[in-house]
Amino acid sequence: MKTLKILGLLTLMLTMGAFSVRYTSGIEGYDIGDIATDFSLRNIDGSTVSLSDYKTAKGFLIIFTCNTCPYSVAYEDRINALDAKYKKLGVPVIAINPNNPTKKPGDSFAKMKVRAAEKGFTFPYLLDEGQEVFPQYGATRTPHVFLLEKMAKGNVVQYIGAIDDNYQDASRVEEKYVENAVNAMLEGKEIKVSTTRAIGCSIKV
Template identity: 65%
Template sequence: MKTLKILVGVAFIIAISAFAIDKVSDTEIDKGYSIGDIATDFSLKNIDNTNVSLADYKEAKGFIVIFTCNHCPYSVAYEDRIITLDKTFKSKGYPVLAINPNNPKAYPDDSFDNMIKRSKEKGFTFPYLFDDGQKVYPQYGATKTPHVYVLEKTPEGNVVRYIGAIDNNYKDASAATEKYVEDAINALLEGKKVPVEVTKAIGCSIKA
């Protein structure tokens, strides 16, 4: 009888766990874009006080949209790599558009003035946009800084082709053995399927 009770208890736990996993999966699907979705355009203020949108890039083949910020150590660790991505792929039709999604009231280091300061310090070669009111990052489903979305421009719109991390080693670029964003864009430029479409973004949580 004791054994039967244990088995029933285990079965109950498994059933509850399975339900919980399903609910988490459903919740995740409801948040932001998935691979193959069409990303809507935005118009956000750049550090030069102009507004920037995807539609401004008439000749682009796609975009590297990166949610990042000033203060997060993960974002800081990736800054040079983000600059390299822009320098490497902008001329090939895939420019970087960096977006700061954080609420500066919650984290003053991520204020617009500090964005201007940081971009000058690092010599950013790409637009650094402010998600004022935090309206854009929830559409994408971004949760971390940095969090990357590679978009491919098609007749139907800007299709999401990759979501996740830049590579698999935030501490050391030279030690990264998987360069997810670079591999994704190279595949798209060759007309091939992106080899790894989704990875886990590693970074600081977005401050609401």
Template identity: 60%
Template sequence: MKKLSVFLLFVTVFLATAFSSDVPTPYKIGDKATDFKLKSVDGKMYGMADYKDAKGFIVVFTCNHCPFAKKYEDRINALAKKYKPQGYVLLAINPNDPALEPDDSFESMKVRAKEKGFAFPYLFDDGQKIYPQYGATKTPHAFLLDKNRVVKYIGAIDDNVDSASDVKEKYLENAIAALESGKTPSPETTKAIGCSIKAKK
């Protein structure tokens, strides 16, 4: 009986270890987000701690190659310009592995940022350490944080990938407006529509 108990304990521990994962649990509304220090296309390192007076942060995981991300580039740029004067800092992060998607290399990021005149830090998630902490799965995937880095909204930027002029629900902007007025965003989460993040297995 004792040998059986020891054997069962061994099997339990083995299975728990075998099926455990180092992948962090994706953020939920109300979680405190991890800060980061990532290299931008201007050669400087950026993180949320650099913005002491920020009222909030718009963290968008995006990239160069994805057709969905390309359709949102101008909208993301417009968001950065609109909300920076209001105290909201937009930080865009490319989470893709350039070995799997060469168009998302750091050098290509620099070219794209210059071509599009990005008005925000375009950061490279070198080693793919940050996007799993946030639970990002698509490009683009947006996270709205308050000044204390508490997650207030997760999901899509709006409800129309194909046409900015036909958008009916500006999810991210509505969430910012709710945050400004001390209310809870509604909805707090939406489904991110985009390309899957290119990560090594």
């Protein structure tokens, strides 16, 4: 029995190691102040979306999210609200589904279309086909937010982490991390809390 437990532990360690290689080899993810590279991903309406499409944007709220994670579902209305509030100020939401649909059929492109229609998404909802974009950002959870500020040198990462401090109940939120960060950025002020721990489901690879 002890031998079986040891073998099981070794198997688990090897499996975890295999996944860690994917996240630590090459690009490890962005830090505050890094310049985010552009992407070109398919939107649910069939178009292809890139950051360069937004000529007059002041920044972007890149949110890695999905259909199936309970945390993401809990935040859908708040993500819609963020887009409604900040798109008109030049900081639109761009949502990206990073999950492998063969592992999570509920996160297929077809199901993304259905969910977006059900919830009335007002923002692009893109599929990270080939799962090449989320490792560049260093996203590990759904939802996981990256606030970018559009500057002459590129799209600079200004905030990374959670939307707020209470995924369960929007009425009991005390710290609106994303709103505080966007407001400070637009006012040219220092973002006091620039990183928080993203709370959500692990990305399915």
